[in-house]
Amino acid sequence: PLPATVIGIDIGTSGVRAAAISDNGEVVALASTPFFTAEEGRTPSIWWERTSTALAQLAAKASLASVGAIGIDGTSGTVLALDRVGEPVGAPLMYNDNCPDGDIVEQISRHAPADSPAKGASSALARAIFLARQPGVSKVVHQADWLLLKLGLREAATDENNALKTGYDLQREKWPDWIEMAGLNRQLLPKVYRAGAALSRVKGFAAKLGFATTCRFHAGTTDGCASFLATGASQIGDGVTALGSTLVLKLASERPINAPQYGIYSHRVLDFWLPGGASNTGGAVIKSLFGDDRLAELTARLDVSRPTGLHFYPLLKRGERFPFSDPDYAPRLEPRPEDDAIFFQAVLEGISAIERLGYDRLVELGAAQLKSVRTVGGGSKNPTWTRMRQAALGIAFTPSKSTEAAIGTAALILQWQRKNQ
Ligand code: ADP
Missing domain, CATH: 3.30.420.40 (ATPase, nucleotide binding domain)
Known part of the structure; x- marks a missing residue:
């Protein structure tokens, strides 16, 4: 097989999967570490344990030395609060949890533009505002963002896809002012990058796994967008x-x-x-x-x-x-x-x-x-x-290349590299 050049990691509802692909998009290796109970699926320490295990499995199947990029997709709208050293404060709120405080949802609907995806009882922004109110919170991030931090990224970063339902303005490319009026200090939110974009060189945990020092962390995406890309649709x-x-x-x-x-x-x-x-x-x-x-x-x-x-x-x-x-x-x-x-x-x-x-x-x-x-x-x-x-x-269907979101995330990064480097 060709050398692995990009790794995508998918934190889904049923477990963590990791995929290594080559420069021409061919899958070199796959690894999978399931959540055994629903409780595991909502436990950050388990997300991290399964992610590091999936990466170790991948390293046993393909050399990481040739890998130049690594990125993560997570469930869309799952958020958690972090303390000063990046460890979770309290439990996360999952993609399908409604915000426990209806007043927050109301505040958002009062201040957000009419067509904002951050409105409604299932709003990720509402969950983020709720979590930010706990004592000792210095960041509120999405599931995939936190795992990049655990892998060694130094500054919290996210991508436009994860940020969409948290209220990010895609046209102006910023966290909008009205988020403050809805009750959240924007300093608590991660910096936002285009999905698949290059971030810093690998450090910390990832650097010790055997990646080259030139390997970079990349912004990821949501599991839904990753699944779209995995099919080969482009x-x-x-x-x-x-x-x-x-x-x-x-x-x-x-x-x-x-x-x-x-x-x-x-x-x-x-x-x-x-x-x-x-x-x-x-x-x-x-x-x-x-x-x-x-x-x-x-x-x-x-x-x-x-x-x-x-x-x-x-x-x-x-x-x-x-x-x-x-x-x-x-x-x-x-x-x-x-x-x-x-x-x-x-x-x-x-x-x-x-x-x-x-x-x-x-x-x-x-x-x-x-x-x-x-x-x-x-x-x-x-x-x-x-x-x-x-x-x-009234249309003939096209077979899906893959249904693995991890492959979709790797393919996203590969295409971002082709267009930007
Ligand atoms: P989820 O959205 O929960 O991840 P899946 O993608 O695993 O769901 O799809 C499960 C659903 O697909 C079930 O509701 C099941 O009834 C339906 N399904 C599975 N196999 C078939 C089939 N052969 N024909 C029609 N529906 C099916």
Whole structure:
């Protein structure tokens, strides 16, 4: 194999994964250290322990001496407070924790611009403000930022993707003034860099692992953006559908779109924008209606040549945000066919139609015309459903190169280097 030149590390929901790639993007080595319980996944000391173990595993498989860059992606919106020496103060607040103090959410909505992604109960900024109020806090950082500090980075740094939901202004490239009015001293936030950008030379822990002294830390990204890049999507018009518990669409575009009423916000990655939206439909509905152990049997009995015509809108409970906004929207799963295979087909047809509506909505709001679709997540493993979705979207799908976010982060850094060095 070619020598490893870039390492990407992914702190996901199920564990830490590390990938080493060569100069031409080929994967040289992979390592993986799972979280064994949900509690482990929310414990910073465990994040660090698994990260250092994954790196040690990688070092056993590929020489680190040729590696020139290392970067990290983390779960989007997970934040923690640090003391003067960079150790956590109290527990972190995770990507899916609501801010424990509703007044903070209200303060933000009063001061943030109408289309800010930092608004709402799930705001990362609200979590950051809450954590900053503890005694002895000298920085509030994202999950990936903290792990770069543990690896040896001296000054807290983050990337635009992690910073987006913490209120960072991508147009002016600064933490905006209104953040102070919402209750946070901006000095507590890390400096922000473009995703994938070079930071300082490796020091501290990383320097002792066997990296060359010329190797640099790089700003990383979020797990969502990293997954997009891992698929190989990189051109304007490339769409990626994540068919996991929920349905999440991202479409590489020339312009950003911010439409908070639809939950649509836009990351900036390399030289394109990445608007995306998440529907409440998805695999969680399939799992609750049929159970994952029946999917193979039901899939074998699908008859794609005979659409059910039932026009279902599969949801677990009332309420939809994207592709349209209606907090009271009722699930449509009736009349329930007697044959579960027909019921299953109608549910898959319904989700496929929502995917179509979602891409149409992104394009209508200013995203690029959809030119290709790649799929990640559990639903991508169903080839019959894939055919149904291709028909609904009227487009042939492109296979994903990889679904490893760690590879996406390494690829991001490699592309940043090509464009900037
Ligand atoms: P998460 O978003 O939780 O990471 P995954 O990407 O692991 O989810 O996808 C899991 C979801 O995919 C489950 O809800 C499951 O019902 C669905 N799924 C898994 N296999 C299939 C299949 N063959 N056909 C349709 N849906 C599937």
